[in-house]
Amino acid sequence: MNYEHYFGANREKHLAELKEVLAIPSVSCLSEHSPDMVRAAEWLANKMTEAGLEHVRLHRTNGHPIVTADYLHAPGKPTVLVYGHYDVQPADPLDLWITPPFEPDIRDGKLYARGATDDKGQLFLHIKAIEAILKQEGELPVNIKLCIEGEEEITSPSLLHFLETNQELLAADVVVVSDTPFLDRGKPSITTGLRGICSLEATVNTANTDLHSGLYGGGVPNALHALVSLLATLHDERGKVAVEGFYAGVPDISPLMKSEFAKLNHDEEQLRKNLGLDALYGEEGFSFAERIGARPTLELNGVYGGFQGEGMKTVIPREAHAKITCRLVGDQDPQDILDKITRHLQRHMRPGAKLSVQSGVKIRAYDIDPSDRMLRLAADAYEEVYGTRALFTKDGGGIPIVEAFARLLGAPVVLMGFGLPDEKLHAPNEHFNLENFDKGLLTIVSFLKKL
Structure with missing residues (x-):
């Protein structure tokens, strides 16, 4: 026919x-x-x-x-x-x-x-x-x-x-x-x-109200300070997720898939230029194609809190938020990953700050x-x-x-x-x-x- x-x-x-x-x-x-x-x-x-x-x-x-x-x-x-x-x-x-x-x-x-x-x-x-x-x-x-x-x-x-x-x-x-x-x-x-996905929103609370930074600055915890220091603990300096047990269930990339990734011929330098970046970033030891296709990630999708309007407001915020998503591979279980991230955040909280976590989507x-x-x-x-x-x-x-x-x-x-x-x-x-x-x-x- x-x-x-x-x-x-x-x-x-x-x-x-x-x-x-x-x-x-x-x-x-x-x-x-x-x-x-x-x-x-x-x-x-x-x-x-x-x-x-x-x-x-x-x-x-x-x-x-x-x-x-x-x-x-x-x-x-x-x-x-x-x-x-x-x-x-x-x-x-x-x-x-x-x-x-x-x-x-x-x-x-x-x-x-x-x-x-x-x-x-x-x-x-x-x-x-x-x-x-x-x-x-x-x-x-x-x-x-x-x-x-x-x-x-x-x-x-x-x-x-x-x-x-x-x-x-x-x-x-x-x-x-x-x-x-x-x-x-x-x-x-x-x-x-x-890749699968799981998501969460972390909220950090300190005092029961926003405070004047002149009257209270240096003497009380700042929710934004607590949050950014907390988020900084999620990765090491080589781009690896630092959450204990995060990589359990992540398979090695097979020789066959290694060869298929190589055939893609990603020009990483041209990609860097096209995106206007000084450098690409990611887990050490893997190519760009392997990082975005076969490795898990933990990404900050939004971080906010305090005054965000035009000009200046000298305030110590009582609340700060972070939206986090993870791309998952292999046998990583979304709920297990969310539990591990929550425990990590709780262990690294600064004194005087309280953490609450709300989980979202979970797909294997x-x-x-x-x-x-x-x-x-x-x-x-x-x-x-x-x-x-x-x-x-x-x-x-x-x-x-x-x-x-x-x-x-x-x-x-x-x-x-x-x-x-x-x-x-x-x-x-x-x-x-x-x-x-x-x-x-x-x-x-x-x-x-x-x-």
């Missing part, structure tokens, strides 16, 4: 359809967009039905709807579960968009809209690839299930419960996710690891062996279409539900995305390169056939 001809003949129709769903402002974190979330879910359900998928169902949750569908007519063949999300980030700041975020526009071979690459555009490829095979051949080479949610951007709380209670409905031999970027244009990559890391057969077949599919074999990488960010899919379904998760690093996901002027729209369709068809 000539799929290149088929997709070429239907390209304008497909792009017009994609624009329809991109025009729906399905912002999951804003309650005012709840009706739009339902509209986006219903739109996807209709397109799945039109594509020829069966048992299309919209599941109501305590949050936003989940859409499932399947086509199970290939006995003895693998079952593939395709996951994606239809929710998007807020579009602010609106004044930085060249064209309105929910009025899709094609310029210079790129489709601009919020959600174009994260994740509506990439998700749409799977629906159209499945539709193409059914229209061209009348049957699929594998069994297919789809699970599309509307809460990925807010850590997938409804989907986790749905997955725990519907494991039979979603059971599969492999889970496929297209929500990750290439290394660069024409250089596909397959993510073999996503995901890792898969690069030699897994499913990943190799995905690499074969990329090579067939792009003419270059995908490199195996590790992503410093995360997709919250991926680890749960692997753990609860007992299936490998193949992260084969079609985005590019410069497509401004989460930022103004988000876009999707149409070269990867065209080739992505062909790659998914190739992968399903190879399975």
